[in-house]
Amino acid sequence: MSVIGFDIGNENCVIAVVKQGGVDVLLNDESNRETPAVVCFGEKQRFLGSAGAASALMHPKSTVSQVKRLIGRRFDDPDVQDDLKLLPVETSEGPDGGILIHLKYLKETHKFMPVQILAMLFAHLKTIAEHDLGGPVSDCVIGVPSYFTDLQRRAYLYAATIVGLKPVRLIHDCTATGLGYGVYKTDFPHGGPTYVAFIDIGHCDTQVSIAIFQAGKMKMLSHAFDRNLGGRDFDEVLFRHFAEKFKEQYNMDVYSNARACNRLRAACEKLKKVLSANLEAPLNIECLMDEKDVSGFIKREEFESLASGLLERLCIPCNEALANAGLTVDMVYSVELVGSGSRIPAIAKLLTSLFKKELSRTLNASECVARGCALQCAMLSPVFRVKEYEVQDSSPFSIGLSSDEGLICAKPNAVLFPKGQPIPSSKTLTFQGSNLVRLEAFYANPDEGPKGTSPKIGCFTIGPFHGSSGSKAEFEVTIQLNLHGIVNIESSTVSKKPNFDLSILRYQFSERSRYIDELQFVIS
Known part of the structure; x- marks a missing residue:
């Protein structure tokens, strides 16, 4: 019997499993450790995960991504409307006020709820795990953002249950990260409790949590968040910059073409990563639209200036988490920075200034949540014998x-x-x-x-x-x-x-x- 930890991200999913030698991250069919959270509907079949991401450019109006943002939300929510503008698929309001996604499948138009799309992702991840482990998979722990409401949590449980999974716990992302940190951390200072801040900057959100560590146990003191601040928002800054520039330079309206928007957003995401390691970077796309090649150039300093408003918002959840925990920055022993959006140099510089100490990156930024989920599942399973460690969330x-x-x-x-x-x-x-x-x-x-x-x-x-x-x-x-x-x-x-x-x-x-x-x- 295997115990699994799932991290269902807005952009990618990670699967971790506990084995005798420790915690391993499973590889998908393409031998990648991360599986895209994408479902694409072709003319005769569905494409899930990596296959869905590869088919997205061919079927942009039949591809659903970032479904995590739509789970348990109302169609008339202003934030939902902003998210739907980034998706090329047709949507409508359901009879219960929820979201319906219109997709063509087998020559018919179907209306799917976000929880159904999520269930398809869970089914794909379960298949990957069973193929790797060579047996059935049932018990699992799933990481969820701390800001998830009661309805969103239930939707996650339903989506997992209908594909044959048995979620033994939904655990907050930063709590799972803290568990993986505390179990293997052996050099805590002696003489009292140790306070650690966990900052998770994901693809679509930012979560900040403060935990207290003592011998054999961890307690979460506070959770804070910004649901609309993540790596994709920095991508969008670059996207809007180059969309405006290409309109002036090439007389090209990228917003009018769904495929061109997808290609430019993908190129801007790669450009952001290049700027994390270089002071300047070029942007070149062949046949972006109307058979025109486009090119651009930007410096890191200019990018940081364009994203200055986003950087300022990072301080708000950090200060809120400290205030709710009743701590000052001087009392925090370490600041652990994780998440796919945490690699931007300006973010590290800002947080270093705020907490008055160098940031720590001892955990794998993309895998720490899934690893913590797998550990928690092993602790809750009667089959495994693991190190006694008390986890108290809030x-x-x-x-x-x-x-x-x-x-x-x-x-x-x-x-x-x-x-x-x-x-x-x-x-x-x-x-x-x-x-x-x-x-x-x-x-x-x-x-x-x-x-x-x-x-x-x-x-x-x-x-x-x-x-x-x-x-x-x-x-x-x-x-x-x-x-x-x-x-x-x-x-x-x-x-x-x-x-x-x-x-x-x-x-x-x-x-x-x-x-x-x-x-x-x-x-x-």
């Missing part, structure tokens, strides 16, 4: 609980799980009610979550109570913030029951429901 949001009118609650509209609450946690509350009792979980502080996020998490309905008219039952409800960071009712027990039967417990999460049976066809 909730990035404050979660409250409200009730119907007439329901007597010990703490009406109170914060049930405050920000920083350990994960997992559970609390037992006592209620009185008759007939149907309705509880609603919500994000207590909208300012803590991403902009545009609905404050509603879910509605719990308990009942009906069968008894004499006007009588009330007293019952205890245990509400859990589980390992996935999801709010659930763990149990409900009647403590005073004069002629009552507690017969039904129903749950409808967020503003819409998702059912596994409706999604099964995506892997057929």
